[in-house]
Amino acid sequence: MTEAALRIEGLCKSFGSLVATDDLHLDIAPGEIHAIIGPNGAGKTTLIAQLSGELRSDRGRVSFAGRDITSMSMPARSALGLARSFQVTSIFQDFSALDNVALAVQAQAGHSFHFWRPAQKDPRLQDPAREALARIGLGDRGDVPAANLSHGEQRQLEIAMALATRPSLLLLDEPMAGMGRDESRHMVDLLQGLKGDHTIVLIEHDMDAVFALADRITVLVYGRAIATGAPAQIRADRAVRAAYLGTESSTDIGDA
């Protein structure tokens, strides 16, 4: 049996009396796209925050490629090859799109105690950054301040930054949120292209995207995983239909 890319064992997180993550067990296989779906407030973002190290878990264990990362800081996890994107766009608003990505490249290029040479003229940062931007479809938007990008472009920049850290595991929190139809389709194509090279944990409300991309799906309700399985299995699952998907339509999942 191959080792799980990410192993989650008995993970818990409460906010006061509210249980956001409730004794979660989950193995993410290397190279798979594992979608996590669930209604608003199910604890999806909280889980991403725990996995990325932004939030400290109350209990449980997270291992990444066989390594216990439960008490590791966010930067340390990132250095191991774990990257995330944010549901609420989190970019460097006052930097150009290119500089945003170049910063992500720089993060993986050793320490940054270099005080002399201008970073913005360094091809070792600029070239990979340009490449990442082009790959995501922002090739001609590099010089635009991130704040002036459209919402959809900012969402793309989110992903470009995560990719530029050359991660093996991507935690994507609703990458298509608020995107137009074409942008969404482009994103689906992109994620499809990443498959194989990257393990992806995908949180997404767009069910078309989820069922098109996911190898497996976990359904989260009130912090609990009520089902995990292949898309067809999930679609057919009685408990899932009752709790979440609604009886008649598998694409109706309510608002984002």
Add this chain to the structure above:
Amino acid sequence: MNRQQIWISLITLTLFAVVPPLTVLFDQPFYLDMFARIMILAIAAVSLDLILGHGGMVSFGHAVYMGIGAYAVGILSYYGIDNGFIQFPLAMLASALIGLIFGAMSLRTSGVYFIMITLAFAQMLFFLAISLEEFGGDDGMSAARSEFAGLIDMYDGVQFYYLIFACLALVLYLLHRLVLSRFGMVIRASRSNEKRMHAIGYPTYRYKLAAFTIAGTICGLAGALFANLNEFVSPDVMHWTHSGEIMVMVIMGGIGTLIGPVLGASAFLLLEEYLPEWMEMVMTNGGEHWAIVMGPILIAIVLFGRGGIHALFASRGKIGVKQND
């Protein structure tokens, strides 16, 4: 940092450079002292701009590092060590060390707590200086000017002036490079969005601490020069109001522009010098109430002059977010 800032820097430095011949020409030695003082405070303000403007660290006790630098010179001179080649490195080393210690503790907090804790540390050293009877307590102590093995005569006003000038120019150039370097990108991006920095893999604390220490070191240099200028050191240099004044210089001049704080220091010290005189002309005893005018000027600059004096010279729409537009 852009082309415009470089031009403004070059013009400003050129103006500083021609002050000594002008003061000789017009026989106004007072101005030599005045502009020497301005440049020293400019060094302090520029160092604060590194962490405040570029790093977003609102250090409210920055004058303490001037104090450390000044006291290092004063205390060494008290023990008969007048050699500047020993005094200046030690002054900067001491400020670096204190910066490292204070920074290490302060940077564990953020927001208003950071402001308060940096202020508290500064006050701590202020009261420590007051309690040092051996070194004059709150009366302060006199300090001979440094000796540089006969290379520079610090009692020669013009030579001393150009030493300060060289320090300011060097500090501006080094920080200009630093801000654009990989390190500078990390500092600026941490100010912009620290959570994102963590997420893409930067342990930001160590970079912020390094920046904080560098700022303290440079401010220590300003302090060492300040002790020389006054031939005197007292706890007042570390008083929180002095920290506040340095911060006002940064904001007045244009935060995050490096050269702006130099303009801010100039404007602040010139206003402080001449506002009382001007007010005396307008009304009797007006000079005593100069702060009544100074206050609103500062508030107006903060409220309406986004970008400070620097923005008056830089073309519009070049500040902040729209910088690369």
